[in-house]
Amino acid sequence: MPDPRPRPLIGGYYWFPSPLDGRTAWAVLPCHDLGFDPEVGHVDLWPAVVDRLAAAWGRDAGGLRRRLFGRYTGLPRGRVTRPGRTVLVLHGDAPVAAWRDQLIEGFRLGARSHRFLYDEHERMLPGDPERVEEALGFRYD
Numbered sequence: 001m002p003d004p005r006p007r008p009l010i011g012g013y014y015w016f017p018s019p020l021d022g023r024t025a026w027a028v029l030p031c032h033d034l035g036f037d038p039e040v041g042h043v044d045l046w047p048a049v050v051d052r053l054a055a056a057w058g059r060d061a062g063g064l065r066r067r068l069f070g071r072y073t074g075l076p077r078g079r080v081t082r083p084g085r086t087v088l089v090l091h092g093d094a095p096v097a098a099w100r101d102q103l104i105e106g107f108r109l110g111a112r113s114h115r116f117l118y119d120e121h122e123r124m125l126p127g128d129p130e131r132v133e134e135a136l137g138f139r140y141d
Helices: 042-057 061-067 099-106 128-136
Strands: 011-020 023-030 077-081 087-091 114-118
Touching (some): 042 061, 087 099, 099 114
Antiparallel strands (some): 011 023
């Protein structure tokens, strides 16, 4: 009998900030939602993320691309992999308390075997988050 659950997704993701009632709402933005394959790295995802930020925050896309060029560690990010039977969620910083639940849902992990591992390579680097904050006009809480 085939497994009725959809296959879990793998690939890179960003935590995406959107303005909401005077505060910042965060959602998982998987590479698939940006039209990319799971193998694509964060450097290559970043221009599409910046274009989406421009639309969400009412900014000029070209101007925002110039201001945030090369600042791909300016938002929290990570990657979901499946090196064997267990799915690994490699993560850096997370901006919300229920971040694990959002990742489980966003990547369709459900009851499947998965582990969360902090990966130093997925952390935000000094200067990049501040540049994103300045460009969009919000503060990381």
